[in-house]
Amino acid sequence: MSEVKKIATRESYGKALAQLGEKYDDIMVLDADLAAATKTSVFKNVYPERFVNCGIAECNMVGVAAGLATTGKVPFVSTFAMFAAGRAFEQVRNSVGYPKLNVKIGATHAGISVGEDGASHQCNEDIALMRIIPGMVVISPADDIEAKAAVQAAYDHVGPVYMRFGRLPVPVINDRPDYKFELGKGVVLREGKDVTIVSTGLPVANCLEVAERLAKDGVAAKVINMHTIKPLDQELVIAAARETGKVVTVEEHSVIGGLGSAVCDVLAEHFPTKVLKIGINDVFGESGPAVELVKKYGLDTDSLYEKIKGFLFEI
Numbered sequence: 001m002s003e004v005k006k007i008a009t010r011e012s013y014g015k016a017l018a019q020l021g022e023k024y025d026d027i028m029v030l031d032a033d034l035a036a037a038t039k040t041s042v043f044k045n046v047y048p049e050r051f052v053n054c055g056i057a058e059c060n061m062v063g064v065a066a067g068l069a070t071t072g073k074v075p076f077v078s079t080f081a082m083f084a085a086g087r088a089f090e091q092v093r094n095s096v097g098y099p100k101l102n103v104k105i106g107a108t109h110a111g112i113s114v115g116e117d118g119a120s121h122q123c124n125e126d127i128a129l130m131r132i133i134p135g136m137v138v139i140s141p142a143d144d145i146e147a148k149a150a151v152q153a154a155y156d157h158v159g160p161v162y163m164r165f166g167r168l169p170v171p172v173i174n175d176r177p178d179y180k181f182e183l184g185k186g187v188v189l190r191e192g193k194d195v196t197i198v199s200t201g202l203p204v205a206n207c208l209e210v211a212e213r214l215a216k217d218g219v220a221a222k223v224i225n226m227h228t229i230k231p232l233d234q235e236l237v238i239a240a241a242r243e244t245g246k247v248v249t250v251e252e253h254s255v256i257g258g259l260g261s262a263v264c265d266v267l268a269e270h271f272p273t274k275v276l277k278i279g280i281n282d283v284f285g286e287s288g289p290a291v292e293l294v295k296k297y298g299l300d301t302d303s304l305y306e307k308i309k310g311f312l313f314e315i
Contacts, residue, residue, distance in 0.1 A: 128257025
């Protein structure tokens with residue numbers, strides 16, 4: 001059996017920007033002195049005249065992007081998620097969100113899988129912060145193919161968009177002819193009638209593996225890849241809850257304010273359902289190898305399998 005291809009979504013982001021740059025001359029890319037890490041250097045090498053290194057001044061970078069957007073440019077601002085969503089939150093809210101400007105935020109190195117950079121850089125709060133800004137679209141792609149499609153969709157959408165990318169290479173799971181990316185529409189990766197697993201970003205591939213293991217136990221798990229967290233695909237969530245009766249959400253983000261909270265908001269209002277939220281449990285991360293951290297914080301396949309199985313068969 002051949003080895004599964006793995007690519008970090010930050011790599012996909014850089015390549016997608018360069019591809020878009022060839023098609024659209026109104027795109028500009030801004031970075032906060034992290035072009036090598038965010039992979040915006042791929043765009044910089046091809047279109048240096050449309051690239052601006054704003055230095056380690058993320059708040060100013062967002063302000064510059066807002067100004068560019070008012071002139072008709074489509075700026076993509078890039079830095080680590082901790083700085084894009086955290087340090088520059090006020091500028092994103094007031095300079096981009098409030099006036100509804102056409103600024104795209106490419107936030108890399110999100111979640112616990114940042115690894116050795118430690119708690120200060122492991123942003124597990126960014127989805128919650130961006131979700132709460134009125135009019136902000138929030139996307140968390142699961143693999144290389146989806147990440148590239150997300151960048152195109154962000155360009156096509158008129159208004160502010162937050163895109164979340166990772167440092168750790170993840171399996172390519174959407175390499176099929178019928179794959180289609182649509183903002184606000186989840187993707188059913190596997191059908192099932194006993195439980196619905198809704199995931200986003202890095203853990204999606206692991207959730208597919210969990211579903212295969214559950215099938216051997218006689219459990220048919222429906223797996224949904226919710227690449228767009230805002231606007232959430234409410235119809236799909238409600239229909240899946242009606243069909244299976246139990247829902248599990250899995251995310252590389254705090255269980256407070258992220259995908260799990262978004263799903264629970266919908267179900268509480270439209271179809272009250274028992275939900276298990278799996279993610280980072282109200283704690284900060286720590287320094288360590290990314291794969292080991294993913295396991296320690298319960299997002300690896302074995303941990304997810306045990307948690308979900310326990311949820312299904314609890315007395």
